[in-house]
Amino acid sequence: MIDAKSTLEDVCFDVSTALGSNGINGVLTGGSAAAVYAPQAYMSNDADFVLDPDEPLQQIAVALEPTGFVRHGRSRIFVHPDTIYTIDFPRGPLAVGRDYIRDTHVLKRGQRQLRILTRFDCVRDRLSHFYYWKDFTALNAAVAVAAENPREVDLDRLRSWTEREGAALLEGFDVFKRRLQLALESKKAL
Amino acid sequence: MYREEYARVSGGVLLSRQAELRELPAPAVFGSKMRTALLMLVAVLEETYPAELARYLGSSISSVQRTLDKIEEERLVATRQGVVRSVTLNPLYPAVNELRSLLLRLAEGYPDYQRIKESRRLRPRRRGKPS
Numbered sequence: 001m002i003d004a005k006s007t008l009e010d011v012c013f014d015v016s017t018a019l020g021s022n023g024i025n026g027v028l029t030g031g032s033a034a035a036v037y038a039p040q041a042y043m044s045n046d047a048d049f050v051l052d053p054d055e056p057l058q059q060i061a062v063a064l065e066p067t068g069f070v071r072h073g074r075s076r077i078f079v080h081p082d083t084i085y086t087i088d089f090p091r092g093p094l095a096v097g098r099d100y101i102r103d104t105h106v107l108k109r110g111q112r113q114l115r116i117l118t119r120f121d122c123v124r125d126r127l128s129h130f131y132y133w134k135d136f137t138a139l140n141a142a143v144a145v146a147a148e149n150p151r152e153v154d155l156d157r158l159r160s161w162t163e164r165e166g167a168a169l170l171e172g173f174d175v176f177k178r179r180l181q182l183a184l185e186s187k188k189a190l
Numbered sequence: 191m192y193r194e195e196y197a198r199v200s201g202g203v204l205l206s207r208q209a210e211l212r213e214l215p216a217p218a219v220f221g222s223k224m225r226t227a228l229l230m231l232v233a234v235l236e237e238t239y240p241a242e243l244a245r246y247l248g249s250s251i252s253s254v255q256r257t258l259d260k261i262e263e264e265r266l267v268a269t270r271q272g273v274v275r276s277v278t279l280n281p282l283y284p285a286v287n288e289l290r291s292l293l294l295r296l297a298e299g300y301p302d303y304q305r306i307k308e309s310r311r312l313r314p315r316r317r318g319k320p321s
Contacts, residue, residue, distance in 0.1 A: 076263070090265070091263060091264060091265060093284065095282075095283075095284035097282065097284070098284050098285075098286070098287070099284065100284055128282055129282070132281040132282055133270075133281075
């Protein structure tokens with residue numbers, strides 16, 4: 001049950017489980033996915049579930065009814081009377097930069113589950129926002145997720161993807177790499 | 191169809207600041223002529239804002255805002271709210287390069303878009319200078 005003490009992760013698990021049990025494929029993306037993978041380093045108050053394929057919002061409203069989330073007006077955002085967290089349903093298809101995403105990850109907690117971008121795709125997703133919008137909050141999130149999960153974030157693959165997106169973006173990748181090195185060094189020092 | 195002032199074109203450059211169009215031609219490739227014309231304009235102008243789009247489309251700003259809201263929801267364009275709402279094709283849309291190529295190719299078929307781009311004043315203008 002969602003209440004004022006629920007964390008973003010608690011809320012996301014409940015929402016994802018409710019969607020899944022109604023046959024709806026919603027994948028947690030954006031800053032909220034980064035907040036799940038690196039909760040100490042990054043915070044978010046809204047969860048973005050990309051619907052892939054897109055589903056009518058009336059159907060989402062029915063699926064989320066047991067969680068207490070209700071649609072906010074005619075928007076794609078759902079709110080809850082007992083939590084500050086909001087749920088947004090951006091339209092699919094699920095993509096990171098120019099790549100369509102087919103493989104996602106499922107986190108489990110007892111009977112509940114959370115469908116979410118893989119850690120690698122989560123870093124790419126945040127980086128793409130940094131590359132195209134110069135969003136340094138997104139850069140910090142990418143660094144935080146990569147520093148928390150260094151084995152799952154292959155820097156060579158990340159660099160190749162960045163180059164495919166556009167050679168001009170490699171400068172941004174170098175900034176990311178330097179910040180990640182600093183983050184990993186300070187983690188070691190602790 | 192152009193307003194009278196727009197017809198006074200010399201070498202592709204507009205002579206009048208009253209250069210609005212009543213109706214910008216476009217195919218209905220993206221659901222309607224209005225949506226397609228708006229997307230073609232965004233691709234041609236690279237970065238624009240609702241009042242400029244409304245002027246060229248010969249439409250009201252509120253109508254342009256409504257159309258923008260819809261295509262932004264579909265993630266084809268991205269808007270950023272500053273002093274004005276700046277509009278670009280969404281660089282995070284997975285098919286943005288293909289979309290841009292298609293829109294620019296479509297725009298090549300209508301000289302008006304090129305004229306608009308060339309007539310657009312981007313250099314600074316001293317305050318108080320008569321137009």
